[in-house]
Amino acid sequence: MKFPRACVRHGLAILGTMALIVCGAMNDARAATHDGTAHIDVSGRVFRLDAAKVTYAFGVNEKGQLQSIYWGSRLAPNDPLPTPVAPPGRDAIDGVVNVIPQEYTGWGEGLYYEPDLKVTFPDGNRDLVLHYVSNSVHDNVLSIVMKDIERAIVVTLQYEIDPGTGIVRRSAVVENQTATPVIVEQASAGTWILPRSHDYTLRYLAGRWAGENDIYERPVQPGKTVLESRRGSTGMQNEPWFAIRRNDANETHGQVWFGALAWSGSWQIAIEQDQAEQVRVTGGFNPFDFGYKLAPGASLQTPSFYAGLTSGGMGEASRLMHRLELTRILPQAPHPRARPVLYNSWEATGFDVNEAGQIALAERAASIGVERFVMDDGWFGARNNDKAGLGDWTVNPQKFPHGLKPLIDRVHALGMDFGIWVEPEMVNPDSDLYRAHPDWVLNMTGRPRTLGRNQMVLNLARPDVRAYVFHALDKLLSENQIAFIKWDYNRSWSEPGWPAVPPDQQKNVYVDFVRNVYGILEELRHKHPNVEIESCSSGGGRVDLGIMHLTDEVWPSDNTDAYDRLRIQDGFTQAHTPGVMMAWVTDSPSSMNGRSMSLEYRFLSAMQGSLGVGANLTKWTAQDMATAKRLIADYKAIRETVQHGDLYRLVSPDNGSEHSATESVSPDKAHAVLFAFLHSSTEGYPYPTVRLQGLDPDARYRLRVLQGTLAERTPTVASGAYWMNVGIDILMRGDFQGTAITFDRE
Ligand code: GLA
Numbered sequence: 001m002k003f004p005r006a007c008v009r010h011g012l013a014i015l016g017t018m019a020l021i022v023c024g025a026m027n028d029a030r031a032a033t034h035d036g037t038a039h040i041d042v043s044g045r046v047f048r049l050d051a052a053k054v055t056y057a058f059g060v061n062e063k064g065q066l067q068s069i070y071w072g073s074r075l076a077p078n079d080p081l082p083t084p085v086a087p088p089g090r091d092a093i094d095g096v097v098n099v100i101p102q103e104y105t106g107w108g109e110g111l112y113y114e115p116d117l118k119v120t121f122p123d124g125n126r127d128l129v130l131h132y133v134s135n136s137v138h139d140n141v142l143s144i145v146m147k148d149i150e151r152a153i154v155v156t157l158q159y160e161i162d163p164g165t166g167i168v169r170r171s172a173v174v175e176n177q178t179a180t181p182v183i184v185e186q187a188s189a190g191t192w193i194l195p196r197s198h199d200y201t202l203r204y205l206a207g208r209w210a211g212e213n214d215i216y217e218r219p220v221q222p223g224k225t226v227l228e229s230r231r232g233s234t235g236m237q238n239e240p241w242f243a244i245r246r247n248d249a250n251e252t253h254g255q256v257w258f259g260a261l262a263w264s265g266s267w268q269i270a271i272e273q274d275q276a277e278q279v280r281v282t283g284g285f286n287p288f289d290f291g292y293k294l295a296p297g298a299s300l301q302t303p304s305f306y307a308g309l310t311s312g313g314m315g316e317a318s319r320l321m322h323r324l325e326l327t328r329i330l331p332q333a334p335h336p337r338a339r340p341v342l343y344n345s346w347e348a349t350g351f352d353v354n355e356a357g358q359i360a361l362a363e364r365a366a367s368i369g370v371e372r373f374v375m376d377d378g379w380f381g382a383r384n385n386d387k388a389g390l391g392d393w394t395v396n397p398q399k400f401p402h403g404l405k406p407l408i409d410r411v412h413a414l415g416m417d418f419g420i421w422v423e424p425e426m427v428n429p430d431s432d433l434y435r436a437h438p439d440w441v442l443n444m445t446g447r448p449r450t451l452g453r454n455q456m457v458l459n460l461a462r463p464d465v466r467a468y469v470f471h472a473l474d475k476l477l478s479e480n481q482i483a484f485i486k487w488d489y490n491r492s493w494s495e496p497g498w499p500a501v502p503p504d505q506q507k508n509v510y511v512d513f514v515r516n517v518y519g520i521l522e523e524l525r526h527k528h529p530n531v532e533i534e535s536c537s538s539g540g541g542r543v544d545l546g547i548m549h550l551t552d553e554v555w556p557s558d559n560t561d562a563y564d565r566l567r568i569q570d571g572f573t574q575a576h577t578p579g580v581m582m583a584w585v586t587d588s589p590s591s592m593n594g595r596s597m598s599l600e601y602r603f604l605s606a607m608q609g610s611l612g613v614g615a616n617l618t619k620w621t622a623q624d625m626a627t628a629k630r631l632i633a634d635y636k637a638i639r640e641t642v643q644h645g646d647l648y649r650l651v652s653p654d655n656g657s658e659h660s661a662t663e664s665v666s667p668d669k670a671h672a673v674l675f676a677f678l679h680s681s682t683e684g685y686p687y688p689t690v691r692l693q694g695l696d697p698d699a700r701y702r703l704r705v706l707q708g709t710l711a712e713r714t715p716t717v718a719s720g721a722y723w724m725n726v727g728i729d730i731l732m733r734g735d736f737q738g739t740a741i742t743f744d745r746e
Contacts, residue, residue, distance in 0.1 A: 038163040040142050042135055046081050047142060049159060050074060054166025054309060056159075058103050059084035064131035066103040066144065066157070068193035071257070073311060074166070087276070099276050101193040104157055104172065106130040106148065107186070114224070114270045114282040117174060118186035119153055130155055152177035157190060164327055165320045167308035172284075175299040183504065184292040188268075188284030189305035194257055198277050199247050203314070205239035205571050210559035210592060212236045212540035213571025215654055220244060220279055224272040230288050232442075232457070232493030232513070234264050236541045241321075241575035242269055242281065249313055251649060252693070256317040259283070259307030260575060262329075262545035265514035266290075267303065281307070289496070291507035300511065303546060314574070315693075319646050322577035326644060329548050331525060336579060338639050339553055339610035340371035341632055342419065344486070347560065347586050348616035351378035351385055354399040359410050364617035366414035368625055369632035372484055373411045374419035379404070381431060387454045390426045391433030393472040404480050412481065419484030419532075420476070424469045425517065426455045426490065433468075440465050442509070444497035452491030459498055460520075461512035470520045477528045487521075487551070489537040514546075521550040534582065540568075543576060553580045553610060560614060561590035562597050562605035563736060566653040566660055566677060569608055578664070579643035583607075584614030585628070597736045599624055600707050601677070603631040604738035608662055608675050610643060611635045634706045638673045638742060641666045645673075648693040658682060659732075665694040669720075672701070672743040676708070678732040691727035692743070695720030701743040708732065708739025717746065 038051040046059040046069065057069040059081075067084040075081075089096030095110035106128030107115035120126050130146040133154075137143070142159040154177050160169040170190040176182050194200070200220035204227055205213045213236075218225065227242060229235035240261035246254050259281065261267050266286035273279050283305045285292075292300055306324065310316040327334040343365035349357060353375055362373045377383065379399060381392030389396075395403050404420075411418045427434045427441060429451070434441070441456040443449050449456055458465050476482065498506040521533065535547045536555035543554045554576070557568045565583060572581055583606035589596045606612065613628070620628070635642075645664040653660035661676040676690055695701060697720045703710075711729035715722070723743060730739045 038140060038161045040137055040140070040159075040161070042137065042142065045084060047135065047144070047159070048081065049142065049161040049168060050077070051161040051163045052166035053311075054161070054168075056161065056168050057081050060132045061086045061100070065100060066132055066146065068101040068103055071193065072195060072309065094275070098274065099278075101278050101280070102191065103193070104130060104146065104155065104190050106153075113274055113280060114188075114191070114272055115186060116172070116188040116191055116282060116284070117155060117184070118287070120183045120185055121151065121178075122180045122182070125151075128153060153182065162324060162328055165308055165324050167306050167320060167324050169304050169306050171304045172302045173299050174294065174302070176294040176296055179296055181293055181295050181504075184294055184300055185290055186285070186287035187290075187292070187300060187302050188282045189261070189302045190282075192257070192259065192281040192305075192307050194244060194279040194281070196277050197279070198273070200244050200279060201247055202271055203243040203245060203574070205241060205574060207236050207540070207571070209236065209538055209541075210557060211564075211568070212557045212559075213239065213568050213574070215571050215574060219247075220271065220273050222273050222275065224270055226268060226270050228266070228268040228286050228288075230266050230286055232266055232496060232510070233489060233537060234267070234542045234544045234547070235492065236537075236539065239575060240267050240269060240283070240544050242271060243314065243317055243574070244271070244279065244281070245314065251315045251652070252313045254313050255309065255311050256314055257307065257309045258317045258321065259305060260321065260545050261303050261305050262549065263303030263514070264517065264542055264544055264546045266510055267544075285510065289507065290510060291504075292511055293505045293508055306545060315647075315649055318574055318649075321575055322573070322579070322647060325545070325548060325577045326579055329545050330580070331550060331552060336552070336644070338643055339579070339582070340417070341369060341635065342372040342374055342484075342582075342612040343370040343416075343617075344374045344376055344584060344612060344614045346376035346421075347584075347591065347614045348618075349376075349378070351383060353378040355402070355407050358407050361617055362407070362411050362414055362416065364620070364625070365613065366416055368613070368617075368628040369636070370613060371416055372419055373414075373416045374421065374484060374486060375407070376421040376486065377423075377488075379420065386428075388428050388430040390423055390428040390455050391431040391458070393422065393424075393476060408481055417483035418481065419486060420480075420482055421486045421488060422473065422476070423488040423490060424473055424520075425458050425460055427458050428455050439500070440468075442493060442496050443499065444495045445499045447495055447497075450494035452494070455491055457491065457493055459509065459513065460516045461498060461509045462500060466516040466520065470523060473520070473524055474527060477524065477531055482531065484532045484534070486534045486536055486555070489542055491538075518546070518550060525550065540572070543572075548576075548580065553582050555582050556609075559592050560584050560586040561592040561595060562602040563595060563679065564592065565605050569605075570649060570652050570654055570660070573647055573649065577643075578609045578647055581609035582612055583609035584612040587615045587619070599627050600631070601736045601738040603628070604675055604677070604707060604740050607631070607635050607638070607740065608642065611639070631707070634740070638664075638671070641671045641673050645671075646694055650674075650690060650693065651688075653677070653679075659687060661690050663692055663694070669694070669696045669699065670745040674728075674739075674741045674743070676730055676732070676739045678734070678737040680735045681733045687730045687732045689727040689729050691725065692720075692723040695724055695743070696745070697721035697724065700746045702746055703728075704742045704744070706740040706742060708737075708741070710741075
């Protein structure tokens with residue numbers, strides 16, 4: 001992923017030489033104000049990146065190490081930056097290397113904190129000390145070359161700053177220029193150094209199946225917090241995202257540093273406070289069981305690690321991440337197409353799909369305004385339950401005797417496009433594929449093959465498996481008019497062996513597998529440019545900036561209970577934009593909790609993201625259908641604001657109170673949408689006044705109630721200042737009530 005071109009002030013040589021200005025339009029550093037351009041300054045011993053409200057600076061100290069200087073609010077262009085000088089060691093028992101805030105460390109010379117790179121050489125040497133060599137700037141990427149003090153292990157660090165958000169992307173390329181193979185045992189994209197302080201709280205997301213994205217906080221104290229996945233994929237147990245806020249920062253105010261890894265394999269983010277109160281955040285491949293064999297001349301690129309900062313609290317930190325995803329990360333960035341309203345058959349039919357049943361659902365879906373009809377699991381091979389068929393990507397002839405065409409034609413005739421479910425990286429032992437290729441799965445010779453959901457993981461690192469999976473999907477897309485695939489992934493790894501290659505190469509599977517998944521997605525997108533893709537993994541098990549670069553939307557959770565979703569969505573939007581957050585309206589009582597909720601409440605909960613319907617529509621009454629039709633039409637009118645606007649989490653459902661509210665504001669502040677929810681009335685208290693945020697105080701906005709009732713005295717037109725300060729009183733009583741209101745500038 002590349003940020004757009006920006007002006008560059010480029011030093012021909014470092015260490016004492018003045019910068020040469022190579023960008024005509026930006027030949028005065030003072031021109032680089034808060035103007036949406038990025039600016040890289042390479043002068044003297046210091047490298048400086050400026051964009052939006054951020055300045056990021058580091059330099060080469062007298063030892064040749066790359067030392068962090070500053071990462072904070074934007075400075076004036078000609079502000080002096082401190083010369084990087086290694087601080088003195090404090091104690092004989094700790095080598096000085098441990099107190100230097102380095103950007104990228106090899107594990108060597110007595111380093112006790114998380115290293116960025118650890119390498120074992122064939123002669124047993126494991127000491128690695130990286131020093132600065134050179135720099136260059138191409139296509140707005142600042143590259144810093146470092147090399148071990150003695151051996152030809154060369155690391156190229158990449159830095160890029162996003163003009164719109166000031167978020168910096170870092171990545172590293174490790175190259176083995178020695179004559180023998182080496183084993184890379186740990187490799188990160190880089191280490192972020194926060195300003196020295198003991199005034200920090202870490203926020204992170206953790207969860208489980210049907211309970212993704214719980215928000216946790218803990219003080220940053222001496223010691224280390226490790227967020228990780230060891231399971232071969234992103235996982236839902238920790239999300240590859242962090243935020244570190246000042247202790248007094250909250251949703252609307254205060255400094256927050258935040259970041260996310262773009263990697264869909266085993267990953268690690270380590271947050272560490274050292275004895276000098278230095279907070280270091282190191283992220284990349286998970287070092288557990290890692291051992292990438294790097295042949296002479298070969299190189300290994302780490303995942304990208306994005307990080308930014310704000311003084312506007314957690315809410316603004318999230319909005320910056322959302323903006324980055326919409327304008328830089330997603331395949332259709334910077335202008336992703338609005339998500340169509342989709343229907344999915346899974347909760348209605350389970351595996352029991354067939355032509356007549358799907359057509360009946362499609363007809364009902366079309367009549368309420370659905371734009372995309374998606375057939376879920378069960379259409380292929382011998383797939384009557386989850387015990388068979390995965391791997392055999394041919395249409396089941398009993399369920400679809402004439403192939404998929406009659407269904408797809410009918411869906412098109414109804415004015416919708418057609419989508420289909422696949423789980424390409426998996427195989428059931430009861431499948432033709434496994435019977436033909438039992439050696440294609442991850443396994444360790446002679447050891448049991450542990451099943452998860454009755455299936456095994458195909459070893460995508462193998463070229464033949466990669467070719468098979470690509471061919472199966474390419475054929476499916478070439479032979480049928482399919483506009484969308486829901487790409488699922490429903491188990492984690494076990495016995496991650498690759499017996500077909502020599503033992504010292506087997507651990508390359510952690511990288512090569514994921515690269516091949518990315519490669520297949522890239523190739524499919526290239527060959528079928530109109531096909532959109534959703535990333536799903538038993539719910540939200542594969543949501544990260546790496547997969548989001550190649551998929552258009554994600555499935556946050558298999559839990560579609562509308563009340564639970566409020567909390568899951570609140571956690572999800574800490575890190576990710578509602579523009580990719582699929583949310584279905586499903587049946588009541590909820591299959592997850594047995595809870596009953598009105599159709600209106602279920603719709604409003606789902607309308608906070610990208611709306612879908614996953615209910616058994618054949619059972620809906622005429623009144624249900626009419627309500628659905630009305631709310632889907634309303635949703636289409638607001639979706640641009642919801643999906644691509646700025647999200648304000650007015651009241652978190654996680655706050656232990658009985659109510660919650662979100663507001664989305666279009667980037668030009670012309671439109672806003674408010675969703676407010678009441679869990680349960682208690683003791684006759686009125687619903688608290690809701691005060692909006694992010695409007696233009698001087699503009700006048702007309703209010704329209706999509707759902708719910710307002711206090712009688714509520715004006716229909718008032719200034720942004722009025723809605724933000726006086727606020728709005730909503731009449732809501734009872735249990736599981738919802739209100740939706742739009743505000744449009746006059
Ligand atoms: C996973 C997904 C569900 C559904 C099923 C089908 O659980 O998360 O949405 O597609 O697989 O088997």
